[in-house]
Amino acid sequence: MTATRRISRFSLNRRAFAGGSAALVATAPWLRASAQDATPAGDAEDQLEIFSWWTTGGEAAGLQQLFDAFSAQWPDVEIVNAAVAGGAGSNAQVALQTRLSGGEPPDSWQSHHGAELWSLYVEPGYTEPITALYESEGWADVFPQGLVDQLTFDGEQYLVPVGVHRGNVMFYNRQVIADNGLEVGDELTVDQYLEISAALGEAGIASLALGSQDTFAAPQLFENILLGHLGPEAYGGLWDGSTAWDDALVTEAIEQFGQMLDNVNDNHPSLTWDGAMDLVIDGTAAFTSMGDWAWGHAVSREAQDTIGWVAHPGTAAGFVAVMDGFTLPVGAPHPVNAENWLKTVGSAEAQAAFAPDKGAIPARTDADTSTFNEYMQWAAAGFSEAAVTVSNAHGAAASPQWRQSIFDATTLFLTDRDVATYQEELVFADEDAAAG
Amino acid sequence: MATQRIDTTTDARRGRLANIAIIAILTVAMIVYLIPVYVMVITGFKAAADVSLSQMWRLPDTLDSGGYQQAWDRLSPNLATSFMLAIPATILSGFIGAVNGYLLSKWKFRGSDVLFTLLLFGMFIPYQSILIPLIQFLDYINLYGTLPGLILVHVVYGLPLTTLIFRNYFTNIPGEILEAARVDGAGVIGIFWRIMLPLSLPAFVVVGIFQFTNIWNDFLFGLVVITDPNDQPVTVALNNLSGGFAVEWNVLMAGAVIAALPTAIIYVLLGRFFVRGMLAGSMKG
Amino acid sequence: MADIPIPTVETSPKHQRFSSERFIPKLLLAPSLLLIVIFVYGFIGTTMWVSISNWRSASRDLSISDPVLGVYDRLFNTTRFQIDLRNTFVFTILFLLAAVVVGLALALLLDQRVFGRSVFRNVFLFPYALSFIVTGVSWRWLFNPETGINLLVENLGINWLLNALGLPDFSPAWLTTAEVWGDLGAWLPFLDGIKAQLGIPLAMIPVVIAATWQLSGFAMAMYLAGLGTISHDIREAAQVDGASGWRIYRDIIIPLLRPITISILIILGHVSLKIFDLIFAMSGSGPGFATDVPGIFVYEQTFRATRYNLGAAASIVMLLLVSIVIVPYLARQLKEL
Structure with a gap:
């Protein structure tokens, strides 16, 4: 049920709006250049700040599953949940864009794939390519090719997909x-x-x-x-x-x-x-x-x-994939933790734990779906068998x-x-x- | 004010009948005008399960404060924003408007009327036509997405109106008072502080009420200048309430009442000043 | 003789503060004027620049488009914007008509100084103190086709009456109908190039009603203020001449209210030409853009589609529409200052 909240009429408007005004700000290059020189605030050494708009119900529960999976491996890292609530949860994107244009990125943030990833984050230069992670983690083999294509620009990958909805x-x-x-x-x-x-x-x-x-x-x-x-x-x-x-x-x-x-x-x-x-x-x-x-x-x-x-x-x-994933920012305050976070959310175990709460299916086709209900199993089967395509809507x-x-x-x-x-x-x- | 009465001498009975008819028409009109208020208030008091389409016009079976409680929980941060926005912005734009109005009425110089007219134009423009540079400018001065940024916007775009009202007010203050002060050695600023400011309390009340209402009711600036939904003014948050997953009408209507209450209270208590502001803002003095 | 202060203050014989008195007012006004020059004229200029630029994505591009007015050409050829202009004119005309008629009627009734006059007046003006968003939200529900007004009509037995007379139910779809009544294009062949159907979008009618509810009180208050200035003597003189109550109004008082009417038309006219909040909260673009207006178009093109030049061009069109109404008004005011 909570997965549905995100896709309400308003959230779409708001999210799209977020893109526009943020892009407007992002195009003030003189400001960004100077702001990026400033060192991000926060002196705590071992933190991980994760930005999302998953604040309620199953979405928040799913996010917590990801946090738990990360803490199990790196118990000493303090996780800062920078989720922004409001208006069905999603114009958090505006707040994010303000931070990005001010040169104060979190350690990772939530994004869709495709045109949105490109126009809001990759093209303005906010994200680092994570091609090396794709190779070391063998992700190219476990995510459907059609999906990987949608987060690859000029031969480099920019997003770790976590959960997917079927749109058709x-x-x-x-x-x-x-x-x-x-x-x-x-x-x-x-x-x-x-x-x-x-x-x-x-x-x-x-x-x-x-x-x-x-x-x-x-x-x-x-x-x-x-x-x-x-x-x-x-x-x-x-x-x-x-x-x-x-x-x-x-x-x-x-x-x-x-x-x-x-x-x-x-x-x-x-x-x-x-x-x-x-x-x-x-x-x-x-x-x-x-x-x-x-x-x-x-x-x-x-x-x-x-x-x-x-x-x-x-x-x-x-x-037709409607997908959420996480990025690696340019100038992450805790780059090592950020990479470890991406490794975690890209793992089969974390994705299998995340999906049922979120009401999505794991982006990895090899994640364990045996505990899923009948509908989710059907959707997961479709994801691994059918050709993954993009949604314009x-x-x-x-x-x-x-x-x-x-x-x-x-x-x-x-x-x-x-x-x-x-x-x-x-x-x-x-x-x-x-x-x- | 005219003091004419229809039923003075000749045909008192016909006059009385006409009066009753007029009251009847006005009463019907009043009921029509109050329909939305009635629906807003009663729907807010209905429990979520009570809000079915077919029950819309009925009074709630039991008074349920759940709608108001929920609306309050969701809107209270935004109500706080609206107060923190409207109060300082009203005071600042009011004070600057008083100075401007004083200068433009009592210290005219060649071209001052033209400047005044150019200033007034800012009151009428559709704000859509300045949004793109506005956001970039606010970002450039590091105020984009912040409450001070929004206050600045409301102060600047409030200046034409506050200047207009004060200018019209000061125009009606006789020049002899100023002249006497000048003879006593007071300058431009001294006259303002010692003579005009104490005299202008009524104008401040009018401007304060009217400008507060305008800023409170604004939507577009709050929508585009503030980025974090928790910090947006209450009008924006109210509109957000209506766009959620499934519209909870009791919460939405309760929210509408809550968002309307401050200006409604001002109107009820100080309606006379409100009307004066409205007329002063739309006619020359 | 330039820049001499006054003439409202009589010049005193002692001129020792002359130069500072000439200087200080301008100095004090300068910050405000600078702000207005930047925030109004500078920003409008910038928006105009954007409207003829190539800036049509997240990446800013302020180079001038070729041809220079290409964006405007595109704008006026966009079906949606044609519809928006039609809607603006339809809304403005219907709303002004309704607000003036209702406002005048209420003012004339209240002019009779009946019992409870101030209560009536306060109620009629009350909606003016509310936000367009509050108005939009509550009227959206009142015009929900499955409840609200339609339900009230049903409950009051009006449909039963209509059926008894062999007429169908009165239950319009209100905001959710895409129907457009009439087509001017069919009558005027030179309008062939216009893709929008030039008629009255029925979904606009509820919006007109909501706007009238909110702003007719303003017209009423303006008329009441005007009626207050028509002196007792004029009315009495007319009465002595044997004119009946109605004729006094028709032949003397209403004509005297003409300048007020013009003021109302200008003030409310410019509000309706740039209407945004009310429709945004009440119906959005509507089915088939039946309630879409340039304000929403600008918002979506700029902030949703990041097509800045097109959004800017549409906002400049809005500004021009408003200016046609406002600039002559301001010019006349200036002459009278």
Whole structure:
């Protein structure tokens, strides 16, 4: 349940905002240069200061597991938990950016991978590469390649992934499906879904629940559809330029998006993702396409038996990763402890202890998942078998500007359903991002 | 103030009927105006389980302080920030505004009216159009993300309004008083300290109340200048409450009441000065 | 003869402090003026620079874009910003209309000096003392389509009445509808290039209602102040002439209130042209950007998308809109000083 807190509408806004104003500050180079010369405050020798926005419930418990794992090996090091609370826990990023631009980094901090890691931390020069650690710890072999690619820039790694959420899961109400004489297997194709949707539509039931008040919800649905229709490789190509946005496959995916929206809950503009999940739990709608934090929400509502899950239609071969990890700062106050911290959080034992509390799956594919519940085991299996891809809705696939353009175009498509215009806007967003 | 009465002589009964009709219309209007207040207050007193959509208009079955308790727990650091922000910023911008208003009304020089008008323009600009350089400037002087930084912002952008109110106030003070003081040998500063400042207490009350309300109610500056959510003003924290995981309406409405209370109390107790500030801030004196 | 102090203070025959009196006021004003020059004019200038620069990511780039106004070209071709401008105009017009009508009506009723006058007046003005955020948060709930006003209408039996008359329920989706009523573009072919539908976004109506709730008291107070200055004599003279109560208002008093109306339109007009907090708290961008306004656009482009030049350009457009209203007002004030 707590894993879900982080991804609320507001936290996303706030986090994204954090990026903007922080970047604004980060671009005052004259200040940063002078501030970095100053020695960080704090005279305690043997400390480890860890910055995160995990302050409540399962997230805090997960973080404590990581602390415990570290203390077991280095009992003499005092851990300073610099987690910043507030607004669903996440605009801690602004506070972090203020510290970074002031030249006073903690020993390590929490970050997502992909575009966010790059634009907020690596490009401004706040993080040290940890390529050597990857070699000495053999991490390249235990993290999926698709994930490692997303934290590698110019051949250097910059992040130790800890826990991963799957973003392309279709949750459904088992009862509603059974009552209408329908069936959802271990996998669901797009055609199967559309057939089920049509049958539900005739029965007067909204097939798909959406909470479009969360600006990320519809873009997440659409990226899942893109992944399903293009396949993991071509989908990944959308973000690195090897797949063109004016491709006919994209057109078809948009048409599919429209078809799925044809039988969606009418009140989607007034709901957030959790409200949409509630519709599924209550049986008002049959499906919702979300990340596995929605499972946490179902658990918190004691609906484990009601809710079934399957990969978003056509995406069984892909795993859209929404991931958290830790970095090594430039100028860490306790660099030795910082490295040891990264070794700890990268270990299979620590990750296996962390994941159940956080409601995520371990980033290492060799971590012990035998004690996980059925859903988490399914997600973990998908992580090691499926191709790991990036999420634009959650910041890893595209730069903030590009993501914003796609969000805006998607908002308009939700109301005007104009396939050609939507694709034009997407093509323009791509060109625009490439130009800048 | 006019003292005209409709029902003076001729048609007293018709006048009385009209009066009743007017009171009836005004009462209906008043009820409509109080609807949001009613909903805010009663929802705050409902237990979380009591806040269902279909019960919205009903009084709570039992008075549950849980909503207010939770809202208080979550907003009290931000309330403290708002006080620590609004009080010094009001005093500073008020005092500087008094000096400016005094100079611009009693010591005019060629071009002073133009300067005054240029100053006034700062009151009307959309603050979005200065945010980017503002943040960079605050960062440059090491005040970005800090309460002193936010106080500075409110002092500076409060100056046009406080200057305007004081200027209008001092304009109405007769020049003879100043002249007498000058003959006694008082200078620009002496006249201000010994004559104008003691005379300007009413203007200080008006500016104090109005400016406090403005700063308390600000949202945009608090949002972008303060970075740590624990240190943001209460309006920002209130908006944060509404964007959480699932909206807890009782907590949110209780929070709205708490955030509104200081300015509401000021309005109820000192409404007359508040209105004067409002009118002075919008019309020439 | 430049820079001689006064004329409000009569020059005394003794001029021994002449030079210091000329100097000190300027010296004391200088810090404030310097702050305003930096924080208002300097910052606006900087924002203008950013708006024609290539700064469109986390890395600052203040080189001038080519073409110089390319960012503005891009801005006005962005569907979302076109919608924002439409929304701003729709909101401003509807809100000004509502605030003036309601404010004037309340003021005229209160002008009758009925029993409880000050209580009424205080209640009507009360929302003005609140934050836009408080207003937005509470009205958001009142306009929740599944409860709030719709529920009240249902509870009061209004729907039952409507059904009895063969009419459908009154239960609009309020803030959550993407519907836009009317399309000016269909009537005026030269508007073809505009991608936004030029009509009234229905989701704006609740926002207008909330804003009217908050600010009509201001209009009322302004009118009451104005009515207070219309002297007893004028009213009495009119009465003696045999004019009825209503005609006194229509033919004499309301025309005398014209300057007040203009002041109200200018003050509230500039508030509504730069509206941000209220909508941010109440509905955000809304479905299909039905309640999006330039203030939100600037905020998101700058702080969310780190597209600084586009955010800056949109904020300059906001500034220009406000200036169109405010600058003539200030110029007129200056002439009267």
